[in-house]
Amino acid sequence: MKKWMALAAALALGASAGAANAADKLKACWVYVGPVGDFGYSYQHDVGRKAVDKALGDKVETVFLENVAEGPDAERAIERLAREGCKIIFTTSFGFMDPTIKVAAKYPDIKFEHATGYKKADNVSIYNARFYEGRYVMGQIAAKMSKTGTAGYIVSFPIPEVVMGINAFMLGAQSVNPDFKVKIVWVNSWYDPGKEADAAKVLLGQGADILVQHTDSTAPLQEAEKAGKLGFGQSSDMIKFAPKAQLTSNTDDWDPYYVARVQAVLDGTWKSDDTWGGMKDGMVVLSPFTNMPDDVKKMAEDSVAKIKSGEFHPFMGPITKQDGTTVGEAGKPLPDGELLGMNYYIKGVDDKLPQ
């Protein structure tokens, strides 16, 4: 019985650190908020870790902790990695921000990298991806492909990242069809396949014929497939789950970034930095365009090319807010700070933003 309890206790910590071996290798470590098996956000970070293994495996050993709760628990997890000899630690969720800064202050010789936050230090870099670029192109595709002129949008929490995504999607859609409508459902969870499926069914029932999600499971896309409607994937390429429904998927590709940062530690060239990479840097990648006619595909490919070349920015000023006021200067993109704090809808979004 004791053995079982011990096993359960080990699981209770939710931590499964990889085995340590060769001591002379550089140890690179990751902390995930979810399980690596979520086939979404944490999964994608773990794909990045594996890329490091593959590229630098002879010089680097990687370790990860999954299912680490945001908050005080995270500090314990991060500190444990620091004590175990990790030389660079990636903490991959917004809620790890303060714990990362705290532990980093105690271990000045260790490099830390925090994703999606805004607090830096001499040994703490921050990095994030410009997901809105992909969402703009998705909006264009949706407006072309929709017969009812209405998309259903399933979202998690009203944080700037998510609001920015909705706005980018609608700007893209309006560039094709100025009267395009979006129905928004907040499920108040990043990850609950059941609830996401329920929301999807409700939206399809109310006349949306294209589903967009800013939640992490494949459930909404599967519902679109079942109903013979269309949709977009999230974080990972979900084409296997919806071969007839997925138009494209807004995927995160952390591989090059992780390989580059770990390489920098090996070379001794690592320095504290602030990276917000987009399509240009290969951090945001739209998976192959499927289930659409060639002209729509071409439009999408053109937009991607223009965003990559810097010729076009989805948030080109001035932008009209929902209340009719405008923001940004004519002909200039909104500054990054404005984007990162976005707490308003643009004109044409027919919903009240939860405060």
Next chain:
Amino acid sequence: MNDQLLSVILTIITASTPLLLAAIGELVVERSGVLNLGVEGMMAVGAVSGFGAALLTGNTYVGVLAALVAGALLSLLFGFLTLTMVSNQVATGLALTLLGLGTAGLMGESFVGQPGVHLERLHVPGLSDIPFIGPILFGQDLMVYLSFAIVAGVSYLLFRSKAGLIIRAVGDSHQSAHALGYSVVGVRYLCVMFGGACSGLAGGYLSLAYTPQWVENMTAGRGWIALALVVFSSWLPWRIVVGAYLFGTITVMGFSLQAYGIGIPSQLLSALPYLVTILVLVLISRNRALIRANTPACLGQPFVPDR
């Protein structure tokens, strides 16, 4: 409009069924005086086993069976620890949740990212084609009907059969039941396994019918809601149906209202199923006599036969 109502009703049925299945199983467990908090863990193992078996054999009904067996097996471990080794039921139940979630993650590693096999909805020629009523009454998948059949069966078993009398006796006063010559531990083992099987089925419903896929933590707290529904029902089987469907209805209606663009804050709508459940629970609890009559008096108490 009719189409919209129909789609909402069909969504409610799928959302409520896993809660109903898990809760009715736990009700029997608690009626026998055992508190198994491991529902969430057993659901997770049921979900991954059902998914895996269906994927490997290509037959969803094999998946359903595998989910049932996996849940029952895991509950057997709980039974061994709490009934034979007389460990603390609350602690063991919590450990079972963690063990179940962890084991499921381990078992399901290779299933992540694999599209699953979908449990077919039944189609009765003629009947399923009746507008509106047809798809609701005659077009569900097997497990929806099974969930109601189990509730009816449990209700009959508990209150109309000798076996039910014994189960309730064991739950209300294990010493007396023991003195009368009934095997308290034996009865509890059977009830625990029944509960495990139902939790497994509930998990299987998630990975085969609700959202046909396997991902870690896909149970997302439904096991805990099922536990609460047992208290909500004041240990009466048909009330579980009311509780599960009330919960499902309010959740789905919340999404529906949002999509209509009615300006109710989404956070409130998300909290509503819980608030209403608590409210109804308070109203029900006003009838003290009924609560006392139905709460298993030995719930959670260990039993060691004196010889």
